[in-house]
Structures are given as structure tokens and as C-alpha cells.
Amino acid sequence: MYGVCMLPEHQGFGYGKEMMLHLIKEARRLSNQKVTLEVDSKNDRAYLLYRKLGFVATKSTGYYQKSLQQ
16 A cells, blocks of 8 residues: 555544554465554654554655655
8 A cells, every 4th residue: 555644533532553453464365474564754743553453663765755845
């Protein structure tokens, strides 16, 4: 999956946690390898959720952006 997010008005109700638990369960059914994800380094709520679910940070990649307006 790519680009999964929860709208702000739906955050804080456990929907993201339930979604991730379902995805982890399905991944286990399909394989016994590992699940890898990326998260914006400024998304503290997501970091907290993933840590609670047992994910461990393995590396940090900075994101860069450039305005195209002059």
C-alpha cells in the first residue's frame, strides 16, 4: 500500500490502529517476512502509533522540497 492517511476529523478514534492491525494480520497470512513503512519525520502521532504496534525505526531519510514559484 502507498500513501495511506487518515483525515484529521477521523483521527483519535482508533481507526488507524485498527487498519494497521488488519494490514499486519493480512501480511502475516501472506508471508512471515516483515512489514516496512515510511512516515513523515514530523508526524509524531504516526510515530507513536507505529511504536505502539511494535515497529522499530531503522533509518531516517530527510525530505527535501523546493518551491517552483519565483
